[in-house]
Amino acid sequence: MSTNLISLGLQYLTPEVIAQIASALGADRTLIGKAVTAALPALIGSLGGVASKPDGAINLDKMLNKQDPGLLDNLSSIIGGSGQQDLIKGGIGALSSLLGNSSVPSLAGALGKFSGLNQGTSTSLLGMLAPALFGLLGQQKQKQGLDASGLAQLLTSQKDNVSAAMPAGFSDLLKDADIPGFSAIAGQTPRAATPTSTEVKTSSRNWTTWLLPLVAVAGLAWWFLGD
Secondary structure, eight states, X not given: OOOOHHHHHHHHSOHHXXXXXXXXXXXXXXXXXXXXXXXXXXXXXXXXXXHTXXXXXXXXXXXXXXXXXXXXXXXXXXXXXXTHHHHHHXXXXXXXXXXXXXHXXXXXXHHHHHHOOOHHHHHHHHHHHHHHHXXXXXXXXXXXXXXXXXXXXHHHTTHHHHHHHSOTTHHHHHHHTTOTTXXXXXXXXXXXXXXXXXXXXXXXXXXXXXXXHHHHHHHHHHHHHOO
């Protein structure tokens, strides 16, 4: 069975942890829960977009080698504690280095628009989730013996899982924000253009323009030649 990173991530992001995050960020628990279900596939999809490029996969591999392997298991003890700000700062910095400096505010904005959280809270949430995701990837890297190429394959193999977990409408927000891995997600085969009402009217007038003289000529021919 192939690895589903989203399912594995949700095993750690339990309702209790989500409630803890909401309390630590001073936000509504329901909004945080909604944001987490959207942010997790978004982060995995965006990292997949980065890892599909050789330099991106290498940079991600190097970053994972620097991560604390026990962070994921200790996440709940860090949230709300003295290490929370360092966790958030480190997560945002890591995401910025991988996705690009402008992508993190754009992702936070899309997440806030979807969930109802403000920009600051959405950014802090991403800063908390990113180290957890890196910890998860680090576990899989060690468990499966993955190098940079293997990490890239693992992340790009998540495409169907990401699509299945993505809340309705959120992928469009990510596409509009030009988030790596999602910039062409809604760009399936373009549909044939549907004629506008103006085009239909113009076509109708053009059709009438050549048909009426033809009818007139046919009528005259019948009149003169009919006998």
